[in-house]
Amino acid sequence: MAERRCQTISVARLPDVLSNDELELRSISLTDFDAAFGAVKESLPEVRRWLWWAQVPLDEGSYGEFIRHQSQNFADDTEWRYFIFDRSSGHLVGGCSVELITSSESTRTNLGYWVRTTCTGRGIATQTAKILTECAFEYLPEITLVEIGMDVANVASARVPEKLGFSLVGEFDKSLRAPGHTGRGLNWVMRRVDWERG
Numbered sequence: 001m002a003e004r005r006c007q008t009i010s011v012a013r014l015p016d017v018l019s020n021d022e023l024e025l026r027s028i029s030l031t032d033f034d035a036a037f038g039a040v041k042e043s044l045p046e047v048r049r050w051l052w053w054a055q056v057p058l059d060e061g062s063y064g065e066f067i068r069h070q071s072q073n074f075a076d077d078t079e080w081r082y083f084i085f086d087r088s089s090g091h092l093v094g095g096c097s098v099e100l101i102t103s104s105e106s107t108r109t110n111l112g113y114w115v116r117t118t119c120t121g122r123g124i125a126t127q128t129a130k131i132l133t134e135c136a137f138e139y140l141p142e143i144t145l146v147e148i149g150m151d152v153a154n155v156a157s158a159r160v161p162e163k164l165g166f167s168l169v170g171e172f173d174k175s176l177r178a179p180g181h182t183g184r185g186l187n188w189v190m191r192r193v194d195w196e197r198g
Contacts, residue, residue: 014080014098014139018131023124025082025096025131028070032083035092037063043117049180050154051114084128086119094120096128098136100143108134108145108189113160125160133164145191146181149174152184161188 018025026032037060040047047054056062073079077100084094094115099103101108111132115124133146148166150157151174162168166188 004151006062012074012080013077014074014135018082018135020127020131022087023093023127023131024085024087025128026085027074028067028081028083030064030067032092033064033067036067036083036095039092039094039116045075046117047114048159048178050151051112052177055178084104084113084115084124084126090121092116093124094128098132100140106144107142107144108147109140111136111146111148113157116139117187120156125157126163129160130164133195137192143192146195147190148188148191149185151181152186153180153182156187158186161190164190165194166190167194 005162015117016027028036040054040058040063044054044058053066070079070081074081079100080098082096083092084096085091086093094113096113098113099110099112101110111129113125113128113132115122129148136143136146147168148157149172152171167190169187169189170186172187174181174183176183
């Protein structure tokens with residue numbers, strides 16, 4: 001089984017800080033507002049293409065409110081969002097999330113991620129999804145699987161779960177929440193039993 005590198009700092013169910021040798025994921029906080037807002041502004045054409053939270057007019061006020069709301073969600077254990085930092089440079093290189101979903105069929109998590117435009121092509125999304133997958137299974141014992149979903153048109157995002165050994169379980173109808181959405185999504189899953197086998 002892969003080595004865990006999750007450092008517990010807060011009372012939230014997932015740690016405030018997660019890391020591997022190259023990346024550090026820090027729970028979303030206004031402490032990192034300037035770095036995060038700069039990364040989002042730089043990457044706005046791409047994040048607006050795919051992400052629901054980038055559809056509203058983004059200014060310092062609206063983005064600050066988004067961070068405050070998501071920080072509270074983290075503390076309340078309803079959703080966990082992180083900013084991604086390059087450990088060698090200290091630069092903020094993206095963001096990610098873990099959402100807990102409970103249904104009559106299963107209890108699972110859904111992962112999301114975005115990478116700063118100038119930092120794409122470096123494997124950051126893949127490393128981030130690996131860190132989140134390991135920590136979701138470790139800290140949320142009730143979940144049976146981790147899923148990653150994306151629009152069928154988001155080819156770059158779909159490469160991430162494939163590289164990590166997730167299984168493509170099919171397509172699904174999805175709402176149109178961003179300009180790049182087609183109304184059809186791909187659903188990839190990693191089941192706990194497969195993760196435990198390593």
